């Protein structure tokens with residue numbers, strides 16, 4: 304069963320399953336790790352001024368830490384690292400060839416590390432599920448095993464979150480920190496000296512520079528990024544997934560001001576702003592539960608790694624080639640968090656949506672991605688933007704209002720509207736054509752009138768008086784617009800009637816592209 308389009312474009316991202324024939328044992332334990340609170344870990348209390356220097360590195364740290372921990376566990380249990388089944392996007396699974404594995408002592412090491420360095424706002428939960436060789440041989444048994452793994456992680460995460468509320472409370476009494484010695488990057492830890500950063504933030508800044516070295520892959524010692532448990536040190540390969548894509552200038556990530564300044568550079572005018580994009584696959588849990596993907600280790604392994612490749616390799620490659628004024632905050636697993644010059648982010652979103660639908664095949668054809676996108680000035684606090692964009696993504700996913708529909712979710716929230724991708728794409732391509740020549744001859748006041756008509760059309764149901772938008776549109780054309788453009792009136796009017804929200808999205812983008820900064 305193939306879940307992906309094996310064409311030239313996507314073939315490099317489709318992964319074969321790991322060969323586990325030699326590592327299966329009669330009695331086994333699957334040890335899983337899951338980095339929780341990633342968004343908190345990356346954004347919490349981060350000052351906007353320094354954000355671009357450390358955001359990417361903090362996200363890379365999540366991957367580096369996950370890899371380190373998987374290796375540390377192999378070292379502690381004295382098993383070969385080949386037993387690590389997967390390690391993507393903050394998650395790992397290890398097939399341990401015996402039972403009665405003590406993960407509690409390792410969990411304690413992890414918890415202490417996060418409390419000491421990151422005040423326990425985030426961390427990794429470790430769980431174990433004992434199983435037998437047959438569980439890997441029988442489709443029904445393997446599906447059950449996957450469910451047990453997922454449940455064990457969910458349960459432990461749930462407990463951790465509750466526990467952390469109390470820990471945080473206690474840690475607020477941490478002494479000896481005042482305005483003078485507070486690190487200006489994280490706003491949590493004590494700096495080394497007044498006016499300097501803390502050690503951990505300095506490590507992130509150094510790591511950020513390393514991620515910029517384009518000359519292929521290289522190793523970094525875990526100690527260099529401040530990770531060391533009981534003297535265990537290992538090298539981590541800074542591969543393409545960890546490096547991802549960020550626009551650099553002299554080995555330093557460009558500031559968010561610069562990214563905003565670089566918007567609309569191909570046009571004569573246009574608003575200078577950032578866009579923040581958050582996206583993930585719709586109903587992934589349900590899909591895994593119901594599809595044949597979880598009927599064998601091989602199918603699941605190939606599926607989840609290929610999906611991860613799309614997010615962590617294919618998209619950053621697209622960005623590096625076509626959308627250079629962008630910055631990956633996070634890209635992996637089945638989700639995405641990007642920012643950049645607003646016009647490039649909007650185009651990138653449309654390309655990702657289109658490519659993902661081309662990438663998936665067979666059973667996976669039903670998978671879709673929803674998006675939340677915010678436009679903002681680069682001075683807006685980044686943690687606020689992260690939360691706000693997250694809310695937009697939730698709004699996009701709520702588009703069906705709990706109703707059963709043929710293609711659930713599959714939506715985009717942008718410019719204060721939420722629409723289905725199909726409607727957005729249809730409207731966008733129709734209007735793009737109509738507006739090609741019309742562009743130079745339309746005044747901004749006219750465009751704002753069109754936006755108003757969209758709002759009226761949206762609200763016809765609430766107030767019948769709003770139907771007047773149609774005659775107002777005719778009047779506007781007769782009064783202000785050259786007769787040679789009157790041929791577009793019919794189609795424009797249809798668009799405002801049929802898809803007022805999507806038409807608004809198109810018009811807003813159009814206005815922002817014309818407007819002076």
Ligand SMILES: [Zn+2]
Nearest residue numbers: 486489501504
């Ligand atoms: Zn700091």
